[in-house]
Amino acid sequence: MSHAVSPLAPTDVPEMPEIAGVKLATAEAGIRYKNRTDVLLAVLEAGTTVAGVFTRSKCPSAPVEWCRAKLSRGKARALVVNSGNANAFTGKTGKQATALTAQIAAKALACSPNEVYLASTGVIGEPLDATKFDGVLATLAWAATPTGWMGAARAIMTTDTFPKVATARIKIGKTEVTINGMAKGAGMIAPDMATMLSFVFTDAPISAGALQSLLKAGVEDTFNAVTIDGDTSTSDTLLAFATGAAAARGAPKISRAGDPRLKAFTKALHDVLADLSEQVARDGEGARKLVEIIVEGAVSKQSARRIAMSVANSPLVKTAIAGEDANWGRVVMAVGKAGEPADRDRLSIAFNGIQVAKNGARDPSYDEAQVSDAMKNPKIQIKIGIGLGKGRDRVLTCDLTKEYVAINGDYRS
């Protein structure tokens, strides 16, 4: 279960400030493992708005379906997250478990079950015994405090090797507001799959509709531009909650995502999501290298994204980076298989700023020793020039190591 902390873990962990209207508590409910926190309750002030984006899987988990169904109401009073069991592929029982969890939380907080949001991560196909939340959630509701963000980030971990948090403070009008975020990344609980969960909280007074637009736009170049192994979980969930508590300090209530007063907030939200999603890549299973793929000169941004994803998900590119090999032949291969417009004779490729190929052939000035040296860096940037247009995009991933196979290929315990 426990793995050494990723060598790519950030060295600076921010102090997480309080957010007016948000209280947190965690507990050991014994969902699957003993002696670790596995339940997080976030208690949200009345009036909190909510937005969410979810996995594109055609076989989503029961909590994903629960959240999707409630989202149009736009109101939240609680978030319940458990690790240890994903409540995915659990049929009718899974649906009943979400309803029961929401009921227990609603009773503890004197709100409607429709205002309770849920996320689960862990083993798939095992029924989640929601009665375990009975008692626990009432205790948590009582114990919740505005602090404890690191503990919350820890309770939602599975095989993550470090808790992931990010924070930003900006102004809406003349009033300071805060954004706090946490994420769990591409870890798994043996013998199960990676799931990405992320939760963002702010005291800014923003309508559910505007928050949804901001979140959808914010995810495009952050979480959606990160890949560990190309495998999409049944349970990926990103929820944003805006308590609106800053209104009491004079922040204007905003109901349109395009409102110019949201400019700094929009950028800060993007930064928090970018920070969290980079941490997810840094904690990719078995990762030893953080890999940034930049594609320039594609026919469109979308085309650049597809090419970058093809490179980022290529096992041959990822194993080459694990071997500190600037193997641009494999990059060419991955560009070629993306199916997007590309002309071999215009391609250029650079590793960490050192050009190794241009105009469809090896760069004659390329110095193997210099490149080999650059590949020892824990952060590898692969810049690919397509030479056809102005489309540009960026994707983050990590290398593919024997440790990844060990983590995911161990016998079912």
Added chain:
Amino acid sequence: MSHAVSPLAPTDVPEMPEIAGVKLATAEAGIRYKNRTDVLLAVLEAGTTVAGVFTRSKCPSAPVEWCRAKLSRGKARALVVNSGNANAFTGKTGKQATALTAQIAAKALACSPNEVYLASTGVIGEPLDATKFDGVLATLAWAATPTGWMGAARAIMTTDTFPKVATARIKIGKTEVTINGMAKGAGMIAPDMATMLSFVFTDAPISAGALQSLLKAGVEDTFNAVTIDGDTSTSDTLLAFATGAAAARGAPKISRAGDPRLKAFTKALHDVLADLSEQVARDGEGARKLVEIIVEGAVSKQSARRIAMSVANSPLVKTAIAGEDANWGRVVMAVGKAGEPADRDRLSIAFNGIQVAKNGARDPSYDEAQVSDAMKNPKIQIKIGIGLGKGRDRVLTCDLTKEYVAINGDYRS
């Protein structure tokens, strides 16, 4: 460079018969490595027709472009294959190298360069010194014999752990004809990528157009239904040559793929391609398990193919199989991410005939010990019922082991 023979290598290797009109010879040309054969020349009787299918990569190798350009002429007198250098991403030099190789072969055989077909596999981005073929091809043209099929299959290997051949004998009308095939699979020459090459020869008198149709249809459920790691080479090439020599023994000349007299031939060609492509999967880098994915009940065959490929290319599914773990949660995940119509609550999944999940949940009768035992088999079948329609498809792959990472992640030598 050398790896132990795959535990999945076939135990029965067929005796390869002669094919009237085909002579073979191999040599050590020192393309990249010493003390191994790295050039194959197949000498083809005048009147030989040719068909080919190639990589869908947008950045194909120079030999792929050469073959594509010649194919409409439909005539072949020689095939030159080298290992050690892929002549891919080599720019103008690469094009010159193909022209020079064809010229040297044409001179040796007194034919036109337009009748010379080429394939190269090995390192990418290094110029191929075609002058190395000078002298060598003339010697080979003189030395070529109707035997030596195993030696030919060996000369085109890279990190393949065994040579791959298949043969079939059937009748067209009352005359017996033969099909011989060889392939090299998903091996690499450090530090380079996997490339699939396959060559099929027959003495049947079939027009180039008919042969092209048969080959295109034949590849759909054979080579196109095999994946090792989802990475498409710049150089994948399958060529078929029909010498027509059986006409002298009374075989009718056939110019339409739909000709009913080709029924047995069409099936035999499919069988040879299926045999070779299964051998490619059996020799996947680091493979310890041959994995057959069968998808039934999808909305169409195409949809079933996409779902099967999503499962076959999932690193989480492939590592689970390496760990002998019947992790159907990961199969659900891979079905869900395929983006094809699927209803979680109708899904059923079986490993080696043992049903583990049905109607969107764990099969209550499923016996963990029995499944664990079945997972020790070197051949694993995953059968997935989608429950929506009649679309069915089958894909072959292998597991993802630490050895795959070791083979592909070693430092550039």
